[in-house]
Amino acid sequence: xxxxxxxxxxxxxxxxxxxxxxxxxxxxxxxxxxxxxxxxxxxxxxxxxxxxxxxxxxxxxxxxxxxxxxxxxxxxxxxxxxxxxxxxxxxxxxxxxxxxxxxxxxxxxxxxxxxxxxxxxxxxxxxxxxxxxxxxxxxxxxxxxxxxxxxxxxxxxxxxxxxxxxxxxxxxxxxxxxxxxxxxxxxxxxxxxxxxxxxxxxxxxxxxxxxxxxxxxxxxxxxxxxxxxxxxxxxxxxxxxxxxxxxxxxxxxxxxxxxxxxxxxxxxxxxxxx
Numbered sequence: 001x002x003x004x005x006x007x008x009x010x011x012x013x014x015x016x017x018x019x020x021x022x023x024x025x026x027x028x029x030x031x032x033x034x035x036x037x038x039x040x041x042x043x044x045x046x047x048x049x050x051x052x053x054x055x056x057x058x059x060x061x062x063x064x065x066x067x068x069x070x071x072x073x074x075x076x077x078x079x080x081x082x083x084x085x086x087x088x089x090x091x092x093x094x095x096x097x098x099x100x101x102x103x104x105x106x107x108x109x110x111x112x113x114x115x116x117x118x119x120x121x122x123x124x125x126x127x128x129x130x131x132x133x134x135x136x137x138x139x140x141x142x143x144x145x146x147x148x149x150x151x152x153x154x155x156x157x158x159x160x161x162x163x164x165x166x167x168x169x170x171x172x173x174x175x176x177x178x179x180x181x182x183x184x185x186x187x188x189x190x191x192x193x194x195x196x197x198x199x200x201x202x203x204x205x206x207x208x209x210x211x212x213x214x215x216x217x218x219x220x221x222x223x224x225x226x227x228x229x230x231x232x233x234x235x236x237x238x239x240x241x242x243x244x245x246x247x248x249x250x251x252x253x254x255x256x257x258x259x260x261x262x263x264x265x266x267x268x269x270x271x272x273x274x
Contacts (some may be wrong), residue, residue, distance in 0.1 A: 001100075001208060001209055001210075001250040001251045001252075002250065003250055004210075004244060004249055004250055004251065004252075004253055004271065005031035005032055005060075005061050005251065005252050005253065006030050006031050006253055006255070006264050006265075006267055006268040006271070007030065007031060007032045007033050007034055007061070007062075007063065007252050007253065007254045007255065007264065008025065008030060008033045008034070008254070008255055008260040008261050008264050009033070009034045009036060009065070009213070009254050009255060009256040009260050010033060010034065010035070010036045010260070011024075011033060012024045012025065012028075012260070012261040013258075013259050013260070013261065014261070018047050018050050018051060018054075019050060019054075021033065022050075022051075022054045022055075022058075022060070024261065025060070025261070026058060026060075028261055028264075028265050029265075029268070030261065030264050030265065030268065031059075031060055031061060031268075032055060032060040032061040032062050032063075032252070033062060034062065034063045034064065034065055034252075034254045035051070035062055035063070035064045035065070035094070035099065036064075036065050037064065037065060037066055037067050037090055037093070038065070038067060038068060039067060039068075039069075040067055040086075041066075041067065041086065041089040041090050041093050043093055048093075048096045048097050049097075051097040052096070052097040052098055055097070055098065056098070061099075061100045061252060062094075062097060062098075062099045062100065063099055063100050063101050063102065063103065063211060063252050063254060064090055064093070064094040064099045064101075064102040064103070065102070065103055065104070066086055066087050066090040066102055066103065066104035067086050067090070067104075068105065069082075069083070069086065070083040070086055070087065070104050070105060070106065070107075071083055071106075071107050071108055071110075072084070072106050072107045072120055072121045072124040072125075073106075073107035073108060073109070073110055073112060073116075073117045073120040073121060073152060074107075074110070075110060080120070080124060083124070084124050084127050084128055084131075086104075087102075087104055087128055087141065088128060088131050088132065088135075090102050090104070091128075091132055091137055091139050091141060092135065092137060094139055095137045095138075095139055099139065100139075100140070100211070100251075100252055101139060101140030101141070101142055101169070101171075101209075101211050101252070102139060102140070102141055102142065103142040103143070103144045103171035103211060103213075104141075104142075104143065104144060105143075105144055105146055105151065105153065106121050106143045106144075106146075106152050106153055107120065107121050107151070107152035107153070108150055108151055108152065109150060109151070109152060114152075114157070117152045118152070118157060118160070118161075121143070121152060121157075121161060122161065122164060125141075125161065125164075125165055125168065128141060129141075129165055129166075129167060129168075132167065138167070139167070140167065140168070140169050140209065140211065141165075141167055141168050142158075142168065142169055142170055142171035142211050143157075143158045143161055143162075143168070143170065143171065144158070144170075144171040144172075144173050144176070144213065145158055145170065145171070145172055145173045145176050145177050145180070146173070146176055146180065146224075147173070147175070147176035147179040147180050147217070147219070147223050147224025148179075148180060148222055148223035148224055149180060149222070149223055150222070150223075151223075153176075154177075154180065155170075155172070155177060155194060155197065158170040158171070158172075159197065159198060159201050159202060162201075162202055162206070163201060163202065169202070169206055169209060169211070170198070170202075170206075170211075171211045171212065171213065172194065172198075172210070172211070172212045172213070173212070173213035173214075174191070174194075174212060174213070174214050174235075174240055175213065175214055175215050175216070175217040175224075175227070175235055175256070176213070176217075176224060177194075178217060178219070178235060179217050179218075179219035179223050179224040179225075180223050180224070182219070182221070182223075183219065183234070186234070186235065186236045187236060187239060188236075188239035188240075188242060188243055191239060191240050191243035192243050192246070192247070194243075195207060195243060195247040195249065199247075207247055207248070207249050207250070208249075208250045208251070209250070209251050210249050210250060210251030210252070210253075211251055211252050211254070212251070212252070212253045212254065213253075213254050213255075213256050214230075214235070214237065214240070214253060214254070214255055214256065214267070215227040215228070215230065215233075215235070215255060215256035215257040215258075215260075215263070216228030216229050216230040216231070216232050216233030216235050216257055216263075217233055217235055218233065227256055227257060227258055228257070228258070229257050229258060229259065229262070229263060230257055230263045230266065230267075237267065237270075238270060241267060241270050241271050241274070242274060244271065245271060245274045253267065255267060
């Protein structure tokens with residue numbers, strides 16, 4: 001990637017279509033959006049064509065979030081198979097409009113040990129990798145850091161999976177890490193350690209091909225509760241943006257605040273002011 005792109009999670013809240021959404025993004029001088037396949041991988045061929053054409057002509061990018069009904073460590077084999085299929089379908093759809101990468105919430109521990117859960121996620125990713133190779137689809141497939149201790153997906157786990165697969169890199173949701181830790185992981189030094197860890201474990205190319213999520217967040221003893229506007233939360237976004245700048249991180253920073261375009265503009269302006 002040539003720079004850090006500031007994206008919204010879905011089309012702006014003031015938009016109803018992809019056409020309106022991209023126009024609003026360009027008016028706001030933002031850099032693209034994350035296509036949200038929340039309940040299933042459904043997108044029309046007209047939308048695919050519009051996204052591909054608009055991003056190509058205007059130096060914008062897209063990322064894609066897979067459906068939320070994914071658990072690669074489910075007790076039932078059919079649920080694992082369906083989860084794998086949803087990730088594959090997301091990658092296939094994303095490739096049609098040249099998306100930069102896809103991300104997904106991988107699994108719940110479901111009473112299993114961390115190691116057994118990792119093995120389940122690893123085994124599923126072997127199938128995903130083989131399927132995408134057969135389909136000749138090349139796209140980053142990224143497990144996301146998750147916001148609750150009951151979910152698989154702390155920093156070390158997503159980095160470990162990235163080391164095990166050539167096509168895998170992490171999606172770092174900094175708000176999730178903050179919530180998951182009960183309010184920690186929220187200082188400049190914390191953010192710097194995250195970037196240093198990724199650089200050490202995965203190499204500098206991982207910082208040059210980054211995918212991140214950020215929003216204000218409410219949390220409790222069980223982790224994440226809901227997204228908030230950044231200024232309505234204790235998320236230390238200014239020090240995080242300083243760390244992005246210091247480490248020359250390139251890729252996609254997706255804002256997931258309730259009014260995401262408003263916070264995305266704020267983040268980009270602050271980044272450019274440094």
